Amino acid sequence: MSERTEIASLGEFGLIDHLTRNIELQNASSVVGVGDDAAVIDHFGKQTVVTTDMLVEGVHFDLMYTPLKHLGYKSVVVNLSDIYAMNAIPTQIVISLALSNRFSLEAIDEFYEGVYAACEKYGVDLVGGDTTSSQKGFIISVTAIGEVAPDKFVKRSTAKKGDLLCVSGDLGAAYVGLLFLEREKKIFMESPGVQPDLEGESYVIGRMLKPEARKGIIEFFAQNQVTPSSMIDVSDGLSSEILHICKQSELGCILYEEKIPVAEEMKKAAFKFEIDPTACALSGGEDYELLFTIPQSDYDKLVLNEDISVIGYMTEAEQGAHIITRGGSRHAITAQGWNHLKQ
Ligand SMILES: [Mg+2]
Missing domain, CATH: 3.30.1330.10 (PurM-like, N-terminal domain)
Known part of the structure; x- marks a missing residue:
């Protein structure tokens, strides 16, 4: 300029x-x-x-x-x-x-x-x-x-036991994008003039620098007469948002690791940093996807939308909030997420 x-x-x-x-x-x-x-x-x-x-x-x-x-x-x-x-x-x-x-x-x-x-x-x-x-x-x-429309707003506190826990899009990519940007910044600070090496990482970097809000999901709900029983956007990481819904709805939940949607680009990028993609999805944040619950009776309507994944279901509060790993073990979900690397 x-x-x-x-x-x-x-x-x-x-x-x-x-x-x-x-x-x-x-x-x-x-x-x-x-x-x-x-x-x-x-x-x-x-x-x-x-x-x-x-x-x-x-x-x-x-x-x-x-x-x-x-x-x-x-x-x-x-x-x-x-x-x-x-x-x-x-x-x-x-x-x-x-x-x-x-x-x-x-x-x-x-x-x-x-x-x-x-x-x-x-x-x-x-x-x-x-x-x-x-x-x-x-x-x-x-x-x-x-x-x-009057009283069509959806809060975090109104999920019901047995409701399906769902999320739009894919998770964790923005966090990995940030890791790349921070890495390149560090290299640049140490040796100015070195060109950034962000080849092939445009998906994860785009998710960090230019996120989109999930307008299409709200339109899909309206067109298909789906009213989620509770909803929150994913700004701080999946586990933190799940815990908000559990706490405010006074419920517990079961989340299945294998159901958490992650992009191939994110998985590859996470492996470059030797971090677990599931940990990125749980704790990364800044995805701006929508996390919501729906009654099981609405399941048939949801399958019409490829951009929505059912990732678990709501339980009684006494059961707590847990993730079932791919290997079948069960861990409490914490606000920092749950991390393979810490096992
Ligand atoms: Mg929010």
Whole structure:
């Protein structure tokens, strides 16, 4: 990039005008968007779901290997994932940034390219936000708003004994992608100039840098009249999310290792680091898949969707939360996951 425009040359209002100049509102519920004291959202008899998430440079992301466009995209997607996890449809976001003068207008434009790409892909409107300066580092706060038909939202606390435990997509790849990025960063820090060797790892790295939220699963539920009895998105690793559902629903569960969906690319990559793919799926995190329970009577509907795996079932609380390994042994699930390597 050759051009550099100081953000100070635009001023705050100039920056807002610049960043929001192409917005066209897509949702009837977006009554007033950017440009007033507050946005106005009318849900026409639906219920509103709200979630917010803050991302801090050096804590949640590393700009050494995170392109700003991907960061903008991911900042939106991780919030939409929480809206979908309520069985709701996201409709609006507001986004606030704190940035130091290290960032030029061109850099922020790249970030917003990712933000708007996510807005377009998921059909949400950016309706407001705030920008401020920071002494150091980049801080991003995104709030997402969604809508759901009255009382069709799905909580974590309402799973029933005997329900099937299900998950979308595949797990563990984002974590292995992060391991590659961290490894290459370390090599680069020790010998600058060495080109990163990430050949053939585009799947796992893509899962880390540019995750997607599971819009299609929520649409599938609506089309097939499936209402999960409980749901959560997988941001911290499968075992941690399973324990949230168990604890909040006051149940136990049985999880089958052989049923946990993992991508071939992830397995190969995990073996390069000599780590167990199951451990990556259980403890890795940042997959943004949906973990949910359904009554056994809905099983026939689920088999229509190749992107959904049944991985276990819910039991009484007294039985605890356990994983049955491929070898047939039984272990308690812990928040850190369960790890072959520790056996
Ligand atoms: Mg969540």
